[in-house]
Amino acid sequence: DAEITQSPRHKITETGRQVTLACHQTWNHNNMFWYRQDLGHGLRLIHYSYGVQDTNKGEVSDGYSVSRSNTEDLPLTLESAASSQTSVYFCASSTGPKGEQYFGPGTRLTVT
Amino acid sequence: DQQVKQNSPSLSVQEGRISILNCDYTNSMFDYFLWYKKYPAEGPTFLISISSIKDKNEDGRFTVFLNKSAKHLSLHIVPSQPGDSAVYFCAASPLNDYKLSFGAGTTVTVRA
Numbered sequence: 001d002a003e004i005t006q007s008p009r010h011k012i013t014e015t016g017r018q019v020t021l022a023c024h025q026t027w028n029h030n031n032m033f034w035y036r037q038d039l040g041h042g043l044r045l046i047h048y049s050y051g052v053q054d055t056n057k058g059e060v061s062d063g064y065s066v067s068r069s070n071t072e073d074l075p076l077t078l079e080s081a082a083s084s085q086t087s088v089y090f091c092a093s094s095t096g097p098k099g100e101q102y103f104g105p106g107t108r109l110t111v112t
Numbered sequence: 113d114q115q116v117k118q119n120s121p122s123l124s125v126q127e128g129r130i131s132i133l134n135c136d137y138t139n140s141m142f143d144y145f146l147w148y149k150k151y152p153a154e155g156p157t158f159l160i161s162i163s164s165i166k167d168k169n170e171d172g173r174f175t176v177f178l179n180k181s182a183k184h185l186s187l188h189i190v191p192s193q194p195g196d197s198a199v200y201f202c203a204a205s206p207l208n209d210y211k212l213s214f215g216a217g218t219t220v221t222v223r224a
Contacts, residue, residue: 004155040216042201
């Protein structure tokens, strides 16, 4: 069965370190998204991609970057982790504008 | 500025009764609306959607109503079951855009 996976599921890191969160989907979807979930804010879009070599900034992109070298993967990199980036991160994928997004199980990141 | 608002952080309802979740939006360009359900430690899952050309969409126990003039939508769950206890997110996207804007979520607790 097609799925979307995230790794690691839990990560603790120190302030200033570079961290990469992995997202892999086997739906063959062109569109992929990264969100963070924080209490009181719901899900906020960090970065998104509509295809290989395409990346775009979302509403809370500062301090994050993504790259899309193939259809299946969209890794999210925190260049220099900050305590404000402690959150739960979700990756999602979709087929088109009216296609619902399928979410991964999430990565809980703690920056100490 | 949050474009999708869920003003009730929580809702408690007795099993068998109706649950009504509300959502307001400010962007008049939104034309597609979705509800997602999220259990703890899992990613959100798609529940039901509605296009702006409709004012109602039903799927089993779930019905979504859209009032475009009021920029308001609601989700009705009838009858509510213990397994419906979860966080519900309202989301919206503009015409021909793959991005979703999410509300902050409403935590539903169904009491036995």
